[in-house]
Amino acid sequence: MPLPLRYSAFTSLFLMLRRWASAFPLRNASLSEGLRAAFSAGTMLMLGEVLHNPQFSWAAIGAFLTCLADSAGTNRTRLASMGGFAVASTLAGMFAATLSGMGMPAGLLAIMCCAGIAGFARIYGAATGLVLMLAAGVSAILADFPVVLWPLQHSHVLIYFAGCAWAVCLGLTVWRIHPFAPARHAVARVYGALAELTRIVGSNTADLNFQDENAAQTRRHVRADIAAAKAALTAIAADRADSHSLYENLLIKLARADALLDCITVLGDLRLSSYATPSSRQRLGRVLQAMALLLGEIQHSLTTPRHNISDADDARAVLRLRQLIGRMPSRAAQSLKLPDLHDEAGLSVLADWKRTARKEPCRPALRDSVMDMLQVAASHLQTGSAEVRHALRCAVAAGATYLIVHLLELPFGYWATMATMLVMQPSIADSWSRSMERAVGSIVGGVLAVLLCLFIHSPLVLALLVFPLALLAMGLRPVSYGLYATFLTPVFVLVADVAGDPQQQLSNALLRAGNNVIGTVIAIAATYFLWPRRQEANLHHSLSQMISVNLAYLRSALDATHDATQMHGYRRAACVINIENGLLLQRLLRERELEGDGKQTSQKAHHARVSVALSRRLASAATHIWLHGRQDASHEALAQFDQWLDRMADLFARRLTVNASCSRLLHQRPVMRDMAQADAVETLCLLALAMYPELQRASEE
Known part of the structure; x- marks a missing residue:
């Protein structure tokens, strides 16, 4: 190939990779979540190696999924989500395994019941729906294994529950979450996104169309991060908020983020316009790159646990930002002034934000709570809401997958049933995106697992490899579901291979990846043909x-x-x-x-x-x-x-x-x-x- 054509092909490939990578905001990666999940699952596998008990792979699976079910918030909320998942998944698994022992029709009914209830649980919130859908997925796995409760060392159900309990204890003791940590990290993600947007619009690139598209996509990420940070700040209890200066500092930073986004958007318009002069484009680029560094410093101060955010630091950062904007021409600098949130108007904004964090009302009695939940469920059933159709769709899709894999006698067919449950979403667009990411991630992850199994045959080394893979899977989950599925597949393959025959590692990896693809295909078909939900739009x-x-x-x-x-x-x-x-x-x-x-x-x-x-x-x-x-x-x-x-x-x-x-x-x-x-x-x-x-x-x- 001639050198110019080779250079052109290399450039096209590089631009294609840049466009692909721009869809993954790596700033949202969570190292803490990844470490917690990796440590929880890894310790269970290592304990199984020490005790020479391969059943502890069930404990590793339970610990990993319990970390996945954790909904950030207060300790009470986290205990309810993780503890609720531990109990619900164990009971659902025993229920499905007991009925499966009576025959395939009974097992089919159990799987459809679990999947339908999990799909219908979305009426109580996304967190509840996630917990019960994960529990339904566990029921699909445990359905093919007879219930054994005694002796304890051979009871995979009790060992699985012990792994869940270990992850709950670890999350509420060693890995406790500070009440302000979710809000602090949410505001830090906002400033990280602002810094990335500033770097994009301030960079020198020949492809202005890609730069404009990338900037537009990053602006969408920034607005989503701002909305998430507002929700995190609103979730802080009023008694904690009123007595902590950190809360006001976070409010000020988030309120200023809106003004910064407007300012960066305007500066990007000026720099990326085709009629901007080279000198003005270069000047704007220097201003934007300096702003990116400053915004990155603010993000770092928010993510450093021991760094106390003081009013002096905030005032110093705002002064430097205003100095940078002041380097613009006088008319632009006057129009792009950052608002002062310490004046009367700014204090009124903060007061409005504080009023959103109301004190929690007195919790009703257990009987009243149950009655309220039943009334909500009854109203949805009577009206035949979209959640009811989603529940029916989940039940039919999971039942169809369970039936197909058992009629074809596919090994490890429960992974297909679990994939169908986890991929199903209420709308077609969400299911399509999630299914494609799951399918591609399963194939890539299966190839990765095959490569590992080709060269590694020691159960101890496989157990050690689970740690970095689980860290990547959970750490990258906020970034992309596809990346999460890519590393999730080898995690479960290696966890299962620790307890399996080393001679079957290669075939097991291929079978599990293939079953994941089968489950996603059935989920896509069910989404399109079973009571499809499309949002009407002109x-x-x-x-x-x-x-x-x-x-x-x-x-x-x-x-x-x-x-x-x-x-x-x-x-x-x-x-x-x-x-x-x-x-x-x-x-x-x-x-x-x-x-x-x-x-x-x-x-x-x-x-x-x-x-x-x-x-x-x-x-x-x-x-x-x-x-x-x-x-x-x-x-x-x-x-x-x-x-x-x-x-x-x-x-x-x-x-x-x-x-x-x-x-x-x-x-x-x-x-x-x-x-x-x-x-x-x-x-x-x-x-x-x-x-x-x-x-x-x-x-x-």
Whole structure:
């Protein structure tokens, strides 16, 4: 291959890998969760090696899954989730194993009951649903093993429960979570995401399209992290919040994160615009890289356990950020000022946040709680809600998987049943994404397990390898479900191989990976054909609203009397609606909800993607007009421009009938001398053609 072609192929591969890696926010990796799960499972395996009892692989599985069921929060909440999983999974496993001993029809009924109850439990919250779905998965595993309670050293059920209890004790003693730790780490993730966004928009790269897409995706991650941090702060009890200065510091940092996101978004618009001068782009790049370093320091201070966050440190960090923003041109620096949260307005914001952390009401009696839960379940059953259909879907899918693997007599078929249960999600889009990640992760993880089994045959070494693999699986779970599934497969393969025949390690790894793929395929089929749940959405209407919001931002930027606070609000609204429409398009494509044949669907998807990209470009042009635009045009030209924008707004709002007159409207576009204004006009015309392709045909006629 000639050298230029080889270099081009290498560059294309590198860009492809960069695009793939940008979807994994590694800043969300949790080392603490990974260490806890690895230590819990690893100690059980090592104890089994010391006692020469291979049944302790059940204890390792129980310890790992108990760590997976842990819902961060107070010790009471964690005990309820982990302890509840230990009891529920053990009882569900004994129930399924007892009925399976009576025959396959009875076992099928047990699996369907466990899966249906777990799917229906989502009405009590995602945490409850996760705990019971994991318990249902354990029932699928234990169903193929007869219940043995005595002698203790041969009772896999009691050894499994002991592993669960060990993980609970470890999580509530050695690995206790400080009441402010979840909120502190959540705010740290926000600043880590802000630092990453700043590095992306401040980096020097030749591929501006990839940089813009990567920045848009990271902004979506930042807004999701901000929402999660708000929930974590709200979950802190009021009596702890009012008596701790750390709570106020976290509130201030999170409230300032919104303003920082707006500021970084605007700076990114200025730097990534095609008409920015090289000198201004270089200047903005230096400012953004310095901001990225500072935001990274703030993240590090939040993640350091022994570092006390003081008011002086917060004031020093804000002063440095304001100095960096002050290096911008005077007009931009004045518009991008960070709000002072210590003034009267800032104190009112903090007071509103504090009011959200109410004192917990008096807990009702156990009888009243049970009655309330029964009433909620009865109301869902009477109305036939989406949760009821999800429960039926889980029961039928799990039952079908159980039936198939037993009729075909597949070894380790319970992994397929468990995979079906864990992959099932209420909506088609979520199930499709989770299924694909699970299938690919299982295949890659199976290959990894095969490679390990080819070269390692010692049970002791296999037990030691579980530690790093479990650490990676649990540590990367907040980053990506696919990465989690990739390392989860070799964890369970190695745990089972410690108790199995070393000569069967290779075939066992292949069988478990294959069963995972079978389970995901059945889950996908069930999601599409059994009471499919699709969220109703009008893509064209949503895209029209997106363009209208971005157009409103443009018109406010053209107004010489605009207010900086109001402009930040317009830019934030444009950013949010652009992200929401990008996510909506992805969901509709996964649910196959775009009407028409294959060619029409492809064209609609292409026009929608173009509309989202052009909307981001329109927002960037509006930002440039707001901060750097010059009103060189005459009042008459500006009035004509404003009238043309009125007509375009009517077109996107469907107040005008799409016909030849609208096509002439695009040809009669105003001629603007300012580059940003001219780019806004061109972008609006391209948006009109993307939204209404018939305008192109009308102009040709």
